[in-house]
Amino acid sequence: MAQLIGKDVTLGYEGNVVIEHLNFSVQTGDYLYIVGENGSGKSTLMKAILGLKSPMAGTITTGDGLQPDEIGYLPQQTAVQRDFPASVLEIVRSGCLNHSGFRPFYTKQEKQLALDNMERLGITHLAKRCYRELSGGQQQRVLLARALGATQKMLVLDEPVTGLDPKAQLELYELIAQLNRKDGITILMVSHDMEAAVKYASHVLHISKTPLFFGTKEDYLRSKIGQTYTGGTEA
Numbered sequence: 504m505a506q507l508i509g510k511d512v513t514l515g516y517e518g519n520v521v522i523e524h525l526n527f528s529v530q531t532g533d534y535l536y537i538v539g540e541n542g543s544g545k546s547t548l549m550k551a552i553l554g555l556k557s558p559m560a561g562t563i564t565t566g567d568g569l570q571p572d573e574i575g576y577l578p579q580q581t582a583v584q585r586d587f588p589a590s591v592l593e594i595v596r597s598g599c600l601n602h603s604g605f606r607p608f609y610t611k612q613e614k615q616l617a618l619d620n621m622e623r624l625g626i627t628h629l630a631k632r633c634y635r636e637l638s639g640g641q642q643q644r645v646l647l648a649r650a651l652g653a654t655q656k657m658l659v660l661d662e663p664v665t666g667l668d669p670k671a672q673l674e675l676y677e678l679i680a681q682l683n684r685k686d687g688i689t690i691l692m693v694s695h696d697m698e699a700a701v702k703y704a705s706h707v708l709h710i711s712k713t714p715l716f717f718g719t720k721e722d723y724l725r726s727k728i729g730q731t732y733t734g735g736t737e738a
C-alpha cells in the first residue's frame with residue numbers, strides 16, 4: 504500500500520491552473536525527486552502534499568499508516584530564517600510542537616527524541632550554540648533534526664542544498680540518503696540538481712504544465728524527457 508497517492512490532481516491559484524492531471528504514488532522507503540523548470544509548480548505541489556493547499560480537482564491522500572501531520576518539512580531557507588536568534592536545542596525541540604496541541608512544555612520523551620535526532624545528525628556538540636552563528640550546512644542539519652521531531656516516516660525537502668559549498672552539499676545529501684536507506688524514511692526532494700537525482704533517487708516526478716513523467720529513475724533515464732533533462736547521464 505502506498506504512503507502517498509495523488510490522483511488526477513489539478514493545482515493552481517485563483518482559477519489559474521499550474522499543474523493538471525497529475526498522478527503519482529509513493530511507497531514507504533522511496534526516494535522521490537520532483538524536478539521541473541522554474542515556475543513549473545514544484546513548490547505548489549509541496550504545499551498540496553503538506554495539506555497547506557487544496558487541489559482544484561483530484562485528491563492527494565496518505566496511506567500505509569502515514570497520517571497527514573506526520574510529514575516532516577524542510578523548507579527553502581530565507582535570509583531572515585538564517586538569522587534566527589535561538590539555540591540549536593530550542594530549534595530541534597520545537598519540531599515536536601506540531602503534536603503537542605496547546606501544551607506549553609516538552610515531555611521527557613520529546614526531549615529525548617530531540618537529543619537522539621541531534622546525535623543522528625552529528626550536531627550534539629552544537630546544542631547550546633546560537634543558530635544564526637552556524638554555517639549553512641550546520642543550519643540545514645539543525646532543521647533536518649527539527650523535521651525529524653515531527654516524523655520518522657516521511658520528509659519533504661525543498662532545495663535543501665541551495666547556497667551550500669560542494670563539501671557541505673555532499674555531506675547533506677549523504678545524511679539524507681542515510682535517513683532513507685538506514686532508517687527507511689521516505690524522502691520527497693524538490694531539486695534542480697539532476698546529478699544528485701541520478702545518484703540518489705529511486706523515483707522521479709518531472710512536472711510541467713502537464714506532468715511529463717512519473718516512474719522509476721531507471722525508466723526516467725531511458726525516457727526521452729529524462730535523456731534531454733539529464734544530458735544522457737548514466738546512473
Ligand SMILES: Nc1ncnc2c1ncn2[C@@H]1O[C@H](COP(=O)(O)OP(=O)(O)OP(=O)(O)O)[C@@H](O)[C@H]1O
Binds near residue numbers: 516521541543545
Ligand atoms: N501564492 C501564489 N499566488 C499566485 N500564483 C502563484 C503563487 N505561488 C506561485 N504562483 C505561481 O504558480 C506557478 C508555480 O510556482 P511554484 O513556486 O510552485 O513553481 P516552482 O516549480 O516551485 O518554481 P521554482 O523552481 O522557481 O522554485 C508560477 O507561475 C508562480 O508564479
